[in-house]
Amino acid sequence: MSGGEFDLIARLVERMPPPGPQMRVASGDDAAVTEPRGTATATTIDTVVEGVHFRLPGFPLEAVGRKALAAALSDLAAMGADPGEAYVSLGAPESLREDELLRVGDGMAEVAAREGVTVAGGDVTRAPALTLTVACVGYERHGTELVTRAGAEPGDVLAVTGELGGAAGGLLVLDGLDDDGALRDRQRAVLTSRQLDPRPRFAAGRALADAGARAMIDLSDGLGADAGHLARASAVRAEIDLGALPLGEGLVGLLGDERKARELAAGGGEDFELLAAIGHERLEEAVTAVEGLGGRLTQVGRVVQGEGVSIRDADGGEVEPRGFDHMRGSPPG
Amino acid sequence: MSGGEFDLIARLVERMPPPGPQMRVASGDDAAVTEPRGTATATTIDTVVEGVHFRLPGFPLEAVGRKALAAALSDLAAMGADPGEAYVSLGAPESLREDELLRVGDGMAEVAAREGVTVAGGDVTRAPALTLTVACVGYERHGTELVTRAGAEPGDVLAVTGELGGAAGGLLVLDGLDDDGALRDRQRAVLTSRQLDPRPRFAAGRALADAGARAMIDLSDGLGADAGHLARASAVRAEIDLGALPLGEGLVGLLGDERKARELAAGGGEDFELLAAIGHERLEEAVTAVEGLGGRLTQVGRVVQGEGVSIRDADGGEVEPRGFDHMRGSPPG
Helix, strand or coil, rough: HHHHHHHHHHHHHHHHHCCCEEEEEEECCCCEEEEECCCCEEEEEEEEEEEECCCCCCCCCHHHHHHHHHHHHHHHHCCEEEEEEEEEEEEECCCCCCCHHHHHHHHHHHHHHHHHCCEEEEEEEECCCEEEEEEEEEEEECCCCCCCCCCCCCCEEEEEECCCHHHHHHHHHHCCCCCCCCHHHHHHHHHHHHHHCCCHCCCCCCCHHHCCCCEEEECCCHHHHHHHHHHHHCEEEEEEEEECCCCCCHHHHHHHHHHHHHHHHHHHCCCCEEEEEEEEHHHHHHHHHHHHHHHHEEEEEEECCCCCCECCCCCCEEEEECCECCCCCECCC | CCCHHHHHHHHHHHHCCCCCCCCCCCCCCCCEEEECCCCCCCHHHHHEEECCECCCCCHHHHHHHHHHHHHHHHHHCCCEEEEEEEEEEEECCCCCCCHHHHHHHHHHHHHHHHHHCEEEEEEEECCCCCCCEEEEECCCCCCCCCCCCCCCCCCCHHHHCCEEEEHHHHHHHHHHHCCHHHCCCCHHHHHHHHHCCCCCCCHHEEEEHHHHHHHHEEECCHHHHHHHHHHHHHHHHHEHHHHHHCEECCCCCCCHHHHHHHHHHHHHHCCCCEEEEHHHHHHHHHHHHHHHHCCCEEEEEEECCCCCEEEEECCEEEECCCEEEECCCEECC
16 A cells, blocks of 8 residues: 555545444454444445446546445345445546545545445555445344345236436436437436436335335346346246336437337436335335335336246337446447 | 346356355345344455556466455454455456456455355456455454454564565566576475465464454555554554564575565565564463464564654664555565
């Protein structure tokens, strides 16, 4: 560890919210020490790489930090967990100055403070492209059980929180698709904020767990792909109705066509909303719980026997789900 | 997540040792779920990047995986913790084929199996250079307390496990320094294995904790730099005797000069031995405990009032500690 790395770490640490009461030893020792808070812990790790998950310039540096942490936390929200700690590895290219790296830290600190997360450890190293890896730890709440992807049963309803397609639409706006100005400023702002400031749905995740959700997943790869993950883990088939998808505001206007907007909502990904499988008899309770939080829960399909996933339009035609391919490195749209 | 990424993850997962009994949900869900094992958890995150921490070709791919996991685990060993789980993010450049990436996984699986670690989660993404980030979780043993860097007191003895300089010497061998063949094959093998297959010192860390070590740190940046970290955290001064350092076998032969060998042992880093501050009255007990494990514990200095670190030779001359600068990206030597 060099002096420069050391100073940068100190400046990053001082930006973060103060450590939570579960921390016995926070950032700066060989490892951070935590006294367990829940009956079980949920842990996930997630990486974003410049040129693969975002492009510089064009993507605000604060948004890189915000999104990296929010995306990792979203996995915990999808289990109905409480957020706990985050551990962050920052790979810094020589092309970025220290003040630019600190802007990445500012974005991360913003999300950590808002979500009540302690950034308990980290690592800074040189890298050929800006790279952020975030490991997040969440806690099972006493008297509840974490919800996996694996409990869906035939007959269950599939429901999503919020609206879909906004993040993919926001990326298209950032890429200049709306340069003729079809959208109102507010719509443009809503779409781009879905791309640049995604929100882990902790409150909805807990409410859905308490309302008996049998399986949950967060929508990072796109509804089609993620419903497929849930179906595979649960050994069932997911059927999605394209016409039922709740569309992000401005999406139809942006694409100039409702069908295209619906396909983007089905395949675009990165909305970080939750998809839950819920027993039919408890759907109303779940809708009421999520609406009580100021949110929205929409039935988008059902669980049946079989395997795989289908997305059908009103005529029964099959729609090909398209996901964002992080190995190929190409954005959706 | 693409099909290709998905297949690669499945092939990596099947190489890993089976999950430990603490895992309620292992790899493959939104997050891994662990039932807490100890009274507290220690968590650390560490990244290695091609071109910064190792070079391809030249560095065996298995060694990249081994070293990334061992280096992260070493932080837990330095607290006297038991190893628990690892979470791994693999950044894969297009230049590496799948079978090459699997060799990285094989190296990691070898260390995980040997150390009793569950690789409980992971992430694979495209990256411009081979990048491995490992977050590791360890557990405080019942009836003991994790040892931080912060408890050293004036009057304490500073002692190191094992031998120093071997990893830096091994890197020089790999870089061709011994091309005239001054070393015996066995010495060359010992030095390169210190570079390519470092061992987290869990047993020694636990023994030192039980023998009353007041502060510990693992030697990743080099004895000089790491003694400085310990001194800073403990608000004391560390004094190191260059002549007391236990040298890795073959190091003098490799450098052709004992003084150079001692400087490399003081500054080279990556030995992943432990440096402990121990009350004088308990040193003998600690030495006996580490020797009982087949290891070695050597007094290399002392803790005094003040700040910073000094390394002195037999004439009292100050030696400049040199560490491996991960931000600059230059190897030691």
